[in-house]
Amino acid sequence: MISDITIGQFMPGSSFIHKLDPRMKIILMTAIIVFIFVVKNLLSLGLMSGFVVLSMLISRIPLRMYFKGLRAIWFLVFFTATLNMLYIKGEHAVFQYRSVTIYEEALWQSGFIAIRLVMIVITSSMLTYTTSPTDLTAAIERLLAPLKLFRVPVHELAMMMTIALRFIPTLLEETEKIMNAQKARGADMESGGIVKRAKALIPILIPLFISSFRRAFELATAMDCRCYTGGKGRTRLNVLRYRFRDFFAFLLMGGLCAGIIYLNTLAPALVR
Amino acid sequence: MEENITINPDNSTDGGEIQISLRDVYFEYESTDESPPKEVLHGISIDIKKGEFVALLGHNGSGKSTIAKHMNAILLPSGGKVFVAGMDTCDENLLTAIRRTVGMVFQNPDNQLVATIVEEDVAFGPENLGVPSEEIRKTVDEALKAVGMYEYRRHAPHKLSGGQKQRVAIAGIIAMRPKCIVFDEPTAMLDPRGRQEVMSAIDSLVRKLGITVVLITHYMDEAAKADRVIIINDGKLLMEGKPNEVFSHIDLLREHHLDVPQATELAQYLRSLGYDIPDDILTPEECAAAIMRAKK
Numbered sequence A: 001m002i003s004d005i006t007i008g009q010f011m012p013g014s015s016f017i018h019k020l021d022p023r024m025k026i027i028l029m030t031a032i033i034v035f036i037f038v039v040k041n042l043l044s045l046g047l048m049s050g051f052v053v054l055s056m057l058i059s060r061i062p063l064r065m066y067f068k069g070l071r072a073i074w075f076l077v078f079f080t081a082t083l084n085m086l087y088i089k090g091e092h093a094v095f096q097y098r099s100v101t102i103y104e105e106a107l108w109q110s111g112f113i114a115i116r117l118v119m120i121v122i123t124s125s126m127l128t129y130t131t132s133p134t135d136l137t138a139a140i141e142r143l144l145a146p147l148k149l150f151r152v153p154v155h156e157l158a159m160m161m162t163i164a165l166r167f168i169p170t171l172l173e174e175t176e177k178i179m180n181a182q183k184a185r186g187a188d189m190e191s192g193g194i195v196k197r198a199k200a201l202i203p204i205l206i207p208l209f210i211s212s213f214r215r216a217f218e219l220a221t222a223m224d225c226r227c228y229t230g231g232k233g234r235t236r237l238n239v240l241r242y243r244f245r246d247f248f249a250f251l252l253m254g255g256l257c258a259g260i261i262y263l264n265t266l267a268p269a270l271v272r
Numbered sequence B: 001m002e003e004n005i006t007i008n009p010d011n012s013t014d015g016g017e018i019q020i021s022l023r024d025v026y027f028e029y030e031s032t033d034e035s036p037p038k039e040v041l042h043g044i045s046i047d048i049k050k051g052e053f054v055a056l057l058g059h060n061g062s063g064k065s066t067i068a069k070h071m072n073a074i075l076l077p078s079g080g081k082v083f084v085a086g087m088d089t090c091d092e093n094l095l096t097a098i099r100r101t102v103g104m105v106f107q108n109p110d111n112q113l114v115a116t117i118v119e120e121d122v123a124f125g126p127e128n129l130g131v132p133s134e135e136i137r138k139t140v141d142e143a144l145k146a147v148g149m150y151e152y153r154r155h156a157p158h159k160l161s162g163g164q165k166q167r168v169a170i171a172g173i174i175a176m177r178p179k180c181i182v183f184d185e186p187t188a189m190l191d192p193r194g195r196q197e198v199m200s201a202i203d204s205l206v207r208k209l210g211i212t213v214v215l216i217t218h219y220m221d222e223a224a225k226a227d228r229v230i231i232i233n234d235g236k237l238l239m240e241g242k243p244n245e246v247f248s249h250i251d252l253l254r255e256h257h258l259d260v261p262q263a264t265e266l267a268q269y270l271r272s273l274g275y276d277i278p279d280d281i282l283t284p285e286e287c288a289a290a291i292m293r294a295k296k
Helices: A022-038 A042-058 A063-071 A074-087 A104-130 A133-150 A154-184 A194-225 A244-266 B064-070 B092-101 B118-129 B133-146 B162-174 B192-207 B243-247 B250-255 B262-272 B284-295
Strands: A093-097 A100-103 B018-029 B038-049 B053-057 B079-084 B102-105 B180-184 B212-217 B228-233 B236-241
Touching: A022 A042, A022 A104, A022 A133, A022 A244, A042 A104, A042 A244, A063 A104, A074 A100, A074 A104, A093 A104, A100 A104, A133 A154, A154 A194, A194 B102, B018 B064, B018 B212, B038 B064, B038 B079, B038 B212, B038 B236, B053 B064, B064 B180, B064 B212, B092 B102, B102 B162, B118 B133, B118 B162, B133 B162, B133 B192, B162 B180, B162 B192, B192 B212, B228 B243, B236 B243, B243 B250, B250 B262, B262 B284
Parallel strands: B053 B212, B053 B228, B102 B180, B180 B212
Antiparallel strands: A093 A100, B018 B038, B018 B079, B228 B236
16 A cells, blocks of 8 residues: 555656666656746647647556646646636636626636646556656756855755665655554554544554664664765766757757747736 | 784695685773673684685574674774784784675675666776776676676666665675675575575676685575584583584584574484484475485
8 A cells, every 4th residue: 555656656668758768868858847827828838738638558557647746736736727717817807706706817827727737647657657767867867066156065965865765665654564563563554533643653653764764774774884985086887978869859859939929929928 | 912923824734725814813892881791702813724614503692793894804803913914904004905805795785785787786886996897897797607696787776676685785795796705694684585696696606706704604404515614612612523423413503592404403403313323414495305215
């Protein structure tokens, strides 16, 4: 049950998107998310969604995986869309019932918001589905490297991320073990109100914390034994290298951005 | 307690180059508010020769793990000296050189793996040492092949069995090309199959790669495979010698709550009943052969 959590799940493959340099993927994803908000009318929205759908197909990740990722945010999408619909005032009322008036502008706005949220989630899951965690942390380390000038411990942060990713499954497994052990001793975790259930978590969290500290200590010793002394003078097994396809993807992205800005001027903006 | 022994152990060998040398080592854990300082090691001297397979035995709390941690400067002696290939472990400038020479594998395989992919984890050591990328690739492949985990190089560690994880941990140490590897109860958390896998990996390190191995264990059957067995009791050296010599002292071992391999125990029992069976039996095969001979 706990292991159902699929955040950042990597699905190995050999599609064009899988093969892109992880740094390029992060840059492109950021650009897409920014431009999702630049989109102002149906023409540019069409271009953007077309691009996102096309990349979904190119990634060769089963579409149901994307829907699985969306399941967690349906409520958020629905909630923001409804709020927007009810509270945005405009000039053309399309619907009126007692004190509730829904305007045409509000409908557009909430529709756009919903589509934007969905596209953001799809693009970011595409990044994690097609990039291995190690590649992702390596890319983050490299992209953030300039921050070292401002004394940001970039390498240490990346190392922390790697170790966290490495230990998520281990700790989940351990949590299940402790839960089962407590259940075997008669702990009741499934009934009662919120307060009672929260209290039932304490006997799970305390052993989990203690063992995590012990693990951390042992891991630190093991890392010492393997001559880890921080990021200085370290080399890497897999060196990141930009290839032709990365420049191609970059140009494509540039074209998309220009296209969106151009299409935005062709028709009146539907959202602010 | 400080006895200033400053001889370079490399020059004081008697047959075979000495790789690790503990000279009259004392160790105490620092005192906390509640407890007074606790002395764990009381003057231990051990020499480990190049290419040797030494097993360190002792019951819980005897100080055997503490000794292991002295062998690559994780712990520093409170008194006495430890030399690794002639380097004093107290010299901080030599730390990396010492840990490159003596690698260490711990009990819990989960708590020594760093990366999310097997080959990345094996590469962790060489990466830290600043080895160029192409060379890391070669070293990692070799190390994984040496422990028979090459086919799993793209797997995630958490999906492997305990024995496989422990072999990956061993590969991670081999990849640093150490001269000696200290194993701190590497099989204590494994099932019988995992133990077998790990023991055969250790065996091939000694026999094929010529790596010096110090194995800390409380499984007598594992210790029986070593060239030399050292028994530690209450922070002191109790006995030292070839496995068959040491295990023939059944009574003394019992006195200190240690077992002997089952085959040795059976052979000894049969001897006491008057059968003609030698007193240096270690493995079930030897025992079976001796019983066959005695029957005829």
